[in-house]
Amino acid sequence: MDTYSIDQLPCAAFAVSDSGYLAACNTALCDMVGVAAGELDGAPVTRLLTTASGIFYDTHVFPLLKLNGRVDEVYFNLRRADGTSRPVLVCATRLAAGDGGRSCFACMPFTEHEKYEATLHAARRASEAALAEGLALKDAQDALRAQALAYDRDLTRLDQRNAELAQVTRMLFHDLAEPLRKIRVFADMLADGIPAPDAPNRLRSAAAHMDSLLHTIELYVSIGRDALRIDAVAVEPLLREALERARRAHPDVRCEARFSAFPVIEADPFLLAHLFEQIFDNALKFHMAERSLLLSIEGTFMERNLLRSAPESYRYGDVLRVRISDNGRGFDPAHGAGLFKLAGKLDRDSDGAGCGLAICRKIVTLHFGTIDITARPDEGAQVTVELPLLHLAPPVPTASP
């Protein structure tokens, strides 16, 4: 096998004794650091290296060579005769020989690294800028989404006010006109001396009806006139208290209620209590005389589109669904369309002005929720209320009975 001189190698190379002195340097190395051939022979290795690279050699490279026998791809700065430095990528192997070990180093020039580093830094800065821009876009998107929800809620509120106005107008011009007409006709009969012994009582009854309608309008308009007083509401105790209050108005109705567990939500506690008391009152009022009233009150979380007014827009969020089912008289679903209107009751002989469910819907809509009622004749009714969890508070443990 032919023998070649280290001066023939295409890279700078040198050998260092374990005691830290240069044992050999090739021509390429001397050229690289700007010294004459042989000038570095026997010099300490630290003369060839910058201070930092010298420390690196002592603390890392040499111990690794002793431990593993080789080191790959480490980075040295060579000290040049003119005071500048020259970066090189180094691979080294350790040769154990005779009276002491020696390590051979091959150095590849690494002058392009600054360009690469600059490119890398530029790429990194660009990616950071893009990320920041992306975050800013995301913030803007979040703000837009929040604004869309707020806008949708404003629209919903306006729709609700319009619907209320239409209801109240209808009551004023139609429902109130009825008893007024009767008062005029019966008064007319009395004035003309037409025999009508029932006329005085009918006059009184029509006046009482007018009074009741006016009271209904006042109650309906007053709900939600002030801003909602949002607070954390533990739903289950509120439901139980609402049922107790409703039961006091119907002491003769036998009733058994089963509650599932409910979370704490943010809502107007006064209005929510009124809502559920009204629903329970209806269930008690329209119970079947032949059997005990069974009430099932279930709470479930659902995901729903929170946007109500914007067409084909979606913003999904959690809602609490409260479903109150009873085994009462129910009704024919074909006749349930007007139930949520003012004076929309099905049974004209029942107590009240028929505004209960209209007020329920108003309360639910003020919370941007929905209310629905389904029923079957003689089998019972099921009221479903869905309330968006705008700011859900941590749930509290609730016990089922």
Place this chain on the structure above:
Amino acid sequence: MTSAADPASGAMAVTRGAIWFVEDDADDIALLGHACPRAGITDWRTFEHGPALQKHLEETPDTAIPALMVLDINLPMMDGFELLRWLRERHDADALPIAMLSTSRDERDMTKARQLGATAYFIKPNEFGALVSLLCQIASLRRAGLV
């Protein structure tokens, strides 16, 4: 055949055929009780809501339909318009004249009644004499040819 004095004209009006009113309001039914005889209407009856009338017609299919039906609009369970639609699906205007009698002065209600095939639309009057006159007018809408 029955006859009665027409308070509006003072002339004797010949009336014939039954009139069925769909009216849930006890006061209005009482008023009909006072006013119908004065308008010469003796063959009349009331149903308190649409389903009661539907049940009657379905349970006794051979029962002759009346010479005229008069529907209130604001009725429980199904309103007068729904009932009008249901009746018109079964009987055309020649076979069964249907008048609407309501407190509503709303043009939309009147238009809707016409579109659904009502023969006439009347507003409940505020005076007893006007009610009797109106009932005379309503009685004249009865299907011809019935005795």
